[in-house]
Amino acid sequence: MNTPARQFKFSGRIAPQDVLHQTTTTALGSTAPDEHYLAPTTVSVTITTPAPTHVIGVPQYSPTVVGNPAGGYNPAGDCNGNFMSAKFQPNNNCYAYSCNITPNTFPQPGRATGSLLTAADMTGTVASVGATVSGYAVNDGLQFVGTTMTDLMSFKSTHQGTTPPGLLGAGNLGGHFVALMISPAGDANWPGDYHWARCDNSSGGCNSWSQKDGNDQVTNFDFAGSPITDPSTANWTVNQGPVSAGSPSAGSDQLVSYAFYCYMFVPSSGVDII
Numbered sequence: 001m002n003t004p005a006r007q008f009k010f011s012g013r014i015a016p017q018d019v020l021h022q023t024t025t026t027a028l029g030s031t032a033p034d035e036h037y038l039a040p041t042t043v044s045v046t047i048t049t050p051a052p053t054h055v056i057g058v059p060q061y062s063p064t065v066v067g068n069p070a071g072g073y074n075p076a077g078d079c080n081g082n083f084m085s086a087k088f089q090p091n092n093n094c095y096a097y098s099c100n101i102t103p104n105t106f107p108q109p110g111r112a113t114g115s116l117l118t119a120a121d122m123t124g125t126v127a128s129v130g131a132t133v134s135g136y137a138v139n140d141g142l143q144f145v146g147t148t149m150t151d152l153m154s155f156k157s158t159h160q161g162t163t164p165p166g167l168l169g170a171g172n173l174g175g176h177f178v179a180l181m182i183s184p185a186g187d188a189n190w191p192g193d194y195h196w197a198r199c200d201n202s203s204g205g206c207n208s209w210s211q212k213d214g215n216d217q218v219t220n221f222d223f224a225g226s227p228i229t230d231p232s233t234a235n236w237t238v239n240q241g242p243v244s245a246g247s248p249s250a251g252s253d254q255l256v257s258y259a260f261y262c263y264m265f266v267p268s269s270g271v272d273i274i
Contacts, residue, residue, distance in 0.1 A: 006188070008240055011094050011195040011214045011258070013117065014106050020090065021106040024057035043105070043274060049115040056116075058274055060105045061091045067100035069268045070176040073200045073210050075218040083218050090215040095273065097212035098178040098196035099142075099266050103274050106215075109194070110136025112274040122192025123185045130182045130261030133194045137180070137264060141271035145177065145263040149230060152177055152206060152263045159265075160203070175267040176202040179209070179231035181258035188243050188254050195258045197231040198266075209234075232260040 007017050014021045020038060039059030046055055065079040075083050082088045082102035091104040101107075108117060113136075121132045138144060145155045161172045177199040185192035197211040200220070209228035210220040222228050224235035236258035243254045 008190065008193075008256075009214060009238070010193045011238075012108075013122075013191075013193050014108070018106070020061075021059055023059070026055045026057075045111060045114070045274060047111075047114055047116050049110075050118055058105050058111070060103065060274075062088055062102075062104040064101065064103045064274075066271075067102075069174065069266070070100050070198050070200050070202065073208065073220050075210075078218075083212065085217065089217065092212070093214055094194075094196040094212050095137075097210075097218060098198040099271055099273055100176070100198070101271065101273055105274055107273040108136075109133050109273075110139050112272045113139040115139060119185070119191060126182045126184060126259045126261055129184045129192065129194075130180060133182065134180055134262055134264060140273050141267065142178070143265040143267065145265050147262050149206070149232070149263075155263075155265065156202070156206070173203045175265055176200075177206060178264050178266055180261045180264060181231065181236050182261045183236075183256055183258040186256075190240070190254070190256055193256075193258070195236060197228060197234070236260075 008015065039061050041060040042057040043060050044055055045058055046053065062082070065082055067079040078100055079102040082104065083092055083097060088102060088104045091106055092102045093106050095109060096102055096107050110117065115136050117133065117136065122129055134144060145152055156173065159173060179197045181195040183193045195211070197209050199206050199209050201208045207229045209231055210218060211228065212218045220228060222234035223237055226235060228234050238256045240254040240256050243252055
Protein backbone atom coordinates (compact mmCIF):
# COMPACT_ATOMS: atom_id res chain seq x y z
CA MET A 1 0.00 0.00 0.00
CA ASN A 2 1.44 3.36 -1.02
CA THR A 3 1.65 6.05 1.64
CA PRO A 4 0.47 9.45 0.37
CA ALA A 5 3.02 12.25 0.39
CA ARG A 6 3.03 14.34 3.54
CA GLN A 7 1.09 17.59 3.19
CA PHE A 8 2.92 20.29 5.10
CA LYS A 9 1.57 23.68 6.10
CA PHE A 10 3.66 26.60 4.87
CA SER A 11 3.79 30.19 6.01
CA GLY A 12 5.37 31.68 2.91
CA ARG A 13 5.86 29.09 0.18
CA ILE A 14 3.07 27.68 -1.97
CA ALA A 15 2.24 24.12 -0.94
CA PRO A 16 2.13 21.49 -3.70
CA GLN A 17 -1.45 20.67 -2.72
CA ASP A 18 -2.52 24.34 -2.98
CA VAL A 19 -4.35 24.23 -6.31
CA LEU A 20 -5.43 27.87 -5.99
CA HIS A 21 -1.93 29.27 -6.48
CA GLN A 22 -0.06 26.89 -8.79
CA THR A 23 1.58 28.65 -11.73
CA THR A 24 1.62 27.63 -15.39
CA THR A 25 4.78 27.61 -17.52
CA THR A 26 5.57 28.30 -21.18
CA ALA A 27 8.71 28.85 -23.24
CA LEU A 28 10.20 32.31 -23.74
CA GLY A 29 8.43 34.21 -26.50
CA SER A 30 5.10 32.64 -25.68
CA THR A 31 2.28 33.99 -23.59
CA ALA A 32 1.50 32.13 -20.40
CA PRO A 33 -1.69 30.13 -20.91
CA ASP A 34 -4.78 31.94 -19.75
CA GLU A 35 -5.97 29.08 -17.58
CA HIS A 36 -8.75 30.29 -15.33
CA TYR A 37 -9.51 27.26 -13.22
CA LEU A 38 -10.60 29.51 -10.37
CA ALA A 39 -8.72 32.81 -10.57
CA PRO A 40 -10.28 35.52 -12.76
CA THR A 41 -6.88 36.72 -13.99
CA THR A 42 -3.53 35.20 -14.91
CA VAL A 43 -0.50 37.51 -14.68
CA SER A 44 2.38 36.70 -17.06
CA VAL A 45 5.84 37.00 -15.48
CA THR A 46 9.17 36.38 -17.22
CA ILE A 47 11.49 34.27 -15.06
CA THR A 48 15.25 34.44 -15.60
CA THR A 49 16.36 32.60 -12.45
CA PRO A 50 16.61 29.65 -12.57
CA ALA A 51 17.52 29.24 -16.24
CA PRO A 52 16.35 28.84 -18.89
CA THR A 53 14.34 32.03 -19.23
CA HIS A 54 10.65 31.21 -19.38
CA VAL A 55 7.22 32.71 -18.77
CA ILE A 56 4.92 31.72 -15.93
CA GLY A 57 1.26 32.48 -15.40
CA VAL A 58 0.44 33.57 -11.85
CA PRO A 59 -3.22 33.19 -10.77
CA GLN A 60 -4.54 36.48 -9.37
CA TYR A 61 -7.84 36.66 -7.53
CA SER A 62 -8.24 40.44 -7.42
CA PRO A 63 -6.22 43.48 -8.54
CA THR A 64 -3.23 44.44 -6.39
CA VAL A 65 -3.84 46.92 -3.58
CA VAL A 66 -0.83 48.81 -2.19
CA GLY A 67 -1.30 50.00 1.38
CA ASN A 68 0.41 52.82 3.24
CA PRO A 69 3.46 52.14 5.41
CA ALA A 70 2.25 50.13 8.39
CA GLY A 71 1.51 52.61 11.16
CA GLY A 72 -0.52 50.40 13.49
CA TYR A 73 -2.21 47.05 13.92
CA ASN A 74 -5.32 47.34 11.75
CA PRO A 75 -6.01 44.13 9.77
CA ALA A 76 -9.52 45.20 8.77
CA GLY A 77 -8.27 48.52 7.40
CA ASP A 78 -5.06 47.42 5.68
CA CYS A 79 -5.25 47.19 1.88
CA ASN A 80 -9.02 47.77 1.79
CA GLY A 81 -9.58 44.82 4.10
CA ASN A 82 -8.03 42.28 1.73
CA PHE A 83 -6.34 40.39 4.57
CA MET A 84 -9.74 39.50 6.05
CA SER A 85 -11.66 36.29 5.40
CA ALA A 86 -14.51 38.34 3.93
CA LYS A 87 -12.18 39.24 1.06
CA PHE A 88 -8.86 37.68 0.03
CA GLN A 89 -7.26 36.31 3.21
CA PRO A 90 -6.44 32.89 1.64
CA ASN A 91 -4.66 34.54 -1.31
CA ASN A 92 -2.18 36.60 0.70
CA ASN A 93 0.63 35.20 2.83
CA CYS A 94 3.20 36.52 5.31
CA TYR A 95 5.15 38.28 2.54
CA ALA A 96 2.08 40.19 1.37
CA TYR A 97 1.20 41.19 4.92
CA SER A 98 4.74 42.24 5.80
CA CYS A 99 4.87 44.52 2.75
CA ASN A 100 1.27 45.72 3.34
CA ILE A 101 0.53 44.93 -0.28
CA THR A 102 -2.14 42.49 -1.43
CA PRO A 103 -1.37 41.07 -4.89
CA ASN A 104 -3.90 38.32 -4.08
CA THR A 105 -1.53 35.75 -5.59
CA PHE A 106 0.19 34.27 -2.50
CA PRO A 107 3.24 36.33 -3.53
CA GLN A 108 6.79 35.00 -3.45
CA PRO A 109 10.03 36.95 -2.86
CA GLY A 110 11.73 37.73 -6.17
CA ARG A 111 8.97 36.44 -8.41
CA ALA A 112 7.90 39.89 -9.63
CA THR A 113 11.49 40.63 -10.60
CA GLY A 114 12.17 37.37 -12.40
CA SER A 115 13.39 34.90 -9.77
CA LEU A 116 11.76 31.76 -8.41
CA LEU A 117 12.67 30.10 -5.14
CA THR A 118 13.52 26.44 -5.78
CA ALA A 119 13.80 23.37 -3.58
CA ALA A 120 17.59 23.72 -3.80
CA ASP A 121 17.37 27.29 -2.50
CA MET A 122 15.72 26.02 0.68
CA THR A 123 18.44 23.43 1.33
CA GLY A 124 21.31 24.64 3.48
CA THR A 125 21.73 26.73 6.60
CA VAL A 126 19.62 29.55 7.98
CA ALA A 127 22.35 31.89 6.74
CA SER A 128 22.50 30.55 3.19
CA VAL A 129 18.74 30.23 2.72
CA GLY A 130 18.19 33.60 4.39
CA ALA A 131 20.68 35.26 2.06
CA THR A 132 18.76 33.95 -0.95
CA VAL A 133 15.29 34.89 0.29
CA SER A 134 16.35 38.34 1.51
CA GLY A 135 18.28 38.91 -1.72
CA TYR A 136 15.16 38.21 -3.76
CA ALA A 137 13.23 40.59 -1.48
CA VAL A 138 15.85 43.28 -2.16
CA ASN A 139 15.22 42.75 -5.87
CA ASP A 140 11.54 43.43 -5.14
CA GLY A 141 12.42 46.77 -3.55
CA LEU A 142 12.95 45.98 0.14
CA GLN A 143 16.12 47.18 1.88
CA PHE A 144 18.40 45.11 4.09
CA VAL A 145 18.72 46.62 7.59
CA GLY A 146 20.76 44.21 9.71
CA THR A 147 20.58 41.38 12.20
CA THR A 148 20.18 43.18 15.53
CA MET A 149 17.77 45.67 17.04
CA THR A 150 20.75 48.02 17.28
CA ASP A 151 21.07 47.82 13.50
CA LEU A 152 17.37 48.58 13.15
CA MET A 153 17.52 51.61 15.43
CA SER A 154 20.61 52.90 13.65
CA PHE A 155 18.86 52.59 10.28
CA LYS A 156 15.84 54.35 11.73
CA SER A 157 17.87 57.27 13.09
CA THR A 158 19.46 57.90 9.69
CA HIS A 159 16.15 57.71 7.80
CA GLN A 160 13.74 59.42 10.18
CA GLY A 161 12.43 62.66 8.78
CA THR A 162 13.56 62.03 5.22
CA THR A 163 10.06 62.17 3.76
CA PRO A 164 7.35 64.86 3.75
CA PRO A 165 5.59 65.35 7.12
CA GLY A 166 2.20 64.65 5.56
CA LEU A 167 2.99 61.00 4.76
CA LEU A 168 0.44 58.63 6.24
CA GLY A 169 1.12 55.43 8.16
CA ALA A 170 4.62 55.34 9.56
CA GLY A 171 5.00 59.11 9.37
CA ASN A 172 8.33 60.67 8.48
CA LEU A 173 10.17 57.34 8.31
CA GLY A 174 8.74 56.70 4.85
CA GLY A 175 8.17 53.00 5.32
CA HIS A 176 8.17 50.26 7.94
CA PHE A 177 10.38 47.48 9.24
CA VAL A 178 9.89 43.76 8.70
CA ALA A 179 11.67 40.66 9.96
CA LEU A 180 12.57 37.50 8.07
CA MET A 181 12.63 34.05 9.66
CA ILE A 182 13.97 30.94 7.94
CA SER A 183 13.32 27.21 8.32
CA PRO A 184 15.70 25.29 6.01
CA ALA A 185 14.83 21.90 4.59
CA GLY A 186 15.32 19.21 7.22
CA ASP A 187 14.23 15.92 8.69
CA ALA A 188 11.16 13.87 7.73
CA ASN A 189 11.08 15.41 4.25
CA TRP A 190 10.48 18.95 5.49
CA PRO A 191 11.17 21.01 2.31
CA GLY A 192 11.90 24.31 4.06
CA ASP A 193 10.01 27.57 4.31
CA TYR A 194 10.29 31.24 5.28
CA HIS A 195 8.18 33.56 7.41
CA TRP A 196 7.86 37.34 7.72
CA ALA A 197 6.61 39.62 10.48
CA ARG A 198 6.10 43.37 10.29
CA CYS A 199 6.56 46.24 12.72
CA ASP A 200 3.41 48.24 13.45
CA ASN A 201 5.13 51.16 15.20
CA SER A 202 8.26 51.72 13.12
CA SER A 203 8.27 55.44 13.93
CA GLY A 204 7.95 54.66 17.63
CA GLY A 205 9.53 52.06 19.87
CA CYS A 206 9.60 49.29 17.23
CA ASN A 207 8.22 46.94 19.86
CA SER A 208 4.83 46.10 18.36
CA TRP A 209 4.82 43.48 15.62
CA SER A 210 2.26 41.32 13.82
CA GLN A 211 2.23 38.50 11.28
CA LYS A 212 0.14 36.37 8.96
CA ASP A 213 0.90 32.64 8.91
CA GLY A 214 0.25 31.45 5.35
CA ASN A 215 -3.45 31.69 4.54
CA ASP A 216 -4.39 32.10 8.21
CA GLN A 217 -5.75 35.25 9.83
CA VAL A 218 -3.53 38.18 10.79
CA THR A 219 -2.45 38.25 14.43
CA ASN A 220 -0.12 40.21 16.69
CA PHE A 221 0.88 37.05 18.57
CA ASP A 222 3.72 34.66 17.78
CA PHE A 223 3.25 30.93 17.20
CA ALA A 224 3.04 30.31 20.96
CA GLY A 225 0.39 32.97 21.53
CA SER A 226 2.61 35.67 23.03
CA PRO A 227 2.59 39.33 21.91
CA ILE A 228 5.43 40.02 19.48
CA THR A 229 7.69 42.71 20.89
CA ASP A 230 10.80 41.56 19.02
CA PRO A 231 10.63 38.90 16.29
CA SER A 232 14.23 37.88 16.95
CA THR A 233 13.19 36.51 20.35
CA ALA A 234 9.63 35.39 19.53
CA ASN A 235 8.50 31.77 19.28
CA TRP A 236 8.32 30.57 15.67
CA THR A 237 7.85 26.83 16.23
CA VAL A 238 5.08 24.96 14.39
CA ASN A 239 3.76 21.47 15.14
CA GLN A 240 3.25 19.80 11.75
CA GLY A 241 1.63 16.74 13.33
CA PRO A 242 2.66 13.09 13.63
CA VAL A 243 5.69 11.95 11.68
CA SER A 244 4.89 9.49 8.89
CA ALA A 245 5.31 5.78 9.51
CA GLY A 246 8.68 4.47 8.39
CA SER A 247 10.56 7.55 9.54
CA PRO A 248 13.15 7.17 12.32
CA SER A 249 11.03 9.65 14.28
CA ALA A 250 7.72 7.87 13.66
CA GLY A 251 5.35 8.10 16.61
CA SER A 252 6.32 11.63 17.56
CA ASP A 253 5.12 15.00 16.32
CA GLN A 254 7.22 16.89 13.81
CA LEU A 255 8.18 20.30 15.16
CA VAL A 256 9.41 22.84 12.63
CA SER A 257 11.21 25.96 13.84
CA TYR A 258 11.81 29.19 11.96
CA ALA A 259 14.97 31.00 13.04
CA PHE A 260 15.33 34.77 12.90
CA TYR A 261 17.58 35.87 10.02
CA CYS A 262 17.38 39.65 9.59
CA TYR A 263 15.46 42.90 9.72
CA MET A 264 14.52 44.65 6.48
CA PHE A 265 12.79 47.88 5.51
CA VAL A 266 9.77 48.30 3.22
CA PRO A 267 9.89 51.80 1.68
CA SER A 268 6.64 53.59 0.95
CA SER A 269 7.22 53.29 -2.81
CA GLY A 270 9.19 51.16 -5.23
CA VAL A 271 8.18 47.74 -3.90
CA ASP A 272 6.75 45.29 -6.45
CA ILE A 273 5.59 41.82 -5.43
CA ILE A 274 3.48 39.20 -7.20
